[in-house]
Amino acid sequence: MFVHKNQLAYQIPPEWYYSPAHYEREIDRLFLPTWHFVGSKADMPQDGDFRTLELLGTPLLIRNFGGQYHAFLNVCSHRHCQLTSEARGHSDALRCQYHGWEYEASGRTRRIPDAGCFRPFDRENARLRKFRLETCGDLLFVSLARSGPGLRTYLGAFHDRLETLLDENWRLAWTWEHDCASNWKLPVENTVESYHLPCVHSGVFASVYPSEAAQQHDLHENYSTLRYDLSENKTISFWQRWTAGVLGADSSNIYVHHLVHPHLVITINDLVIYVHVYLPTSPTTTRAIARAYTYRGDRRNPLAWLAARSTAWNTRSGLLKVQLEDAAVMGPAQRGIESSVHRGCIGTREERVYAFQKFVRDRCAARDQRIPELATANRQLAS
Secondary structure, three states: OOOOOOOEEOOOOHHHHOOHHHHHHHHHHHHOOOEEEEEEHHHOOOOOEEEEEEEOOEEEEEEEEOOEEEEEEOOOOOOOOOOOOOOEEEOOOEEOOOOOOEEOOOOOEEEOOOHHHHOOOOOHHHOOOEEEEEEEOOEEEEEOOOOOOOHHHHHOHHHHHHHHHOOOOEEEEEEEEEEEOOOOHHHHHHHOOOOOHHHHOOOOOOOOOOOHHHEEEEEOOOEEEEEEEHHHOHHHHHHHHHHHHHHOOOOOOEEEEEEEOOOEEEEEOOOEEEEEEEEEEEOOEEEEEEEEEEEOOOOOOHHHHHHHHHHHHHHHHHHHHHHHHHHHHHHHHHHHHOOOOOOOEEOHHHHHHHHHHHHHHHHHOOOOOOOOOHHHHHHHHHO
16 A cells, blocks of 8 residues: 555755756765665676776776675776776786786785886875775675765665575576666656556556555655565466476565665565666766576476576566666656756655655755745655
């Protein structure tokens, strides 16, 4: 059931979706203090594997050192060149592409060509800048903050659930990274509401709305969760139970969609675990990173092998179609909100959007700023 019985007021004004000044406020208050999903161990399975990415304008290099993963500023301490320009790869040493300086997992220099040229050498001040990196199962998370709560605190109860689930019975089935032509909040809002499904995803989902009776919303200050009983859709329910039985997976027949504010989405059902993050790259652009895992069961059983392969293929094709369909409406949504003269409204089916907007507003509104109707809306959520 839904928490609210009547429509809800927008919590943030349109200019928060394109204002450079507000974008900087969000970076400072929402993103710099938190954890960011940046990929998986499966992306870098061998000693010496690495990948690079931009995180909030900071160039990162993440590297596997003998099964231990470390995150560095992708800038050499010698003369400031990026250590590597490759998006991913493998090397026998963490070495700068320009002059060949090498570094250890600690960030300290390891080998410097013609090192005598640099006497006296201050090795401590030549360290690479390191960032906090923590893992949860196969997932990798980085924080740009030098201190603060750990990943377990950020993920809450889902930390242990993910760590337990992502064992050898699950495999990485799909990797998706793309740039979205909208403010980061628009795709987050899109993923937490089912109101757009019949219009945008009629080919993947049914052309009718999921019933309120089959849904349970949990709205919290730091997260929101949807639990959906798949028994409502007899076809999906039958195939999921049958496949889970063949693979030897537990069968709850419940779909869970969890948003950890501000930008991490975790989706779990009996056969698929999907983790997705929306990283802001400018006031009006976003980088999405996603990984999907599927249950593979007993690989010695031919029927289970076929069922696992089918599940992985259907997951990849279905998620790709959904992502492309969502991406197609983000640009129009961004252009619309930059020109809108409407106040906007949020239906009860979209109440997780309301909870998300309230999180953003509570952390980013200036103390002297007051958005109309917020007091009434806050009382509704509190009740």
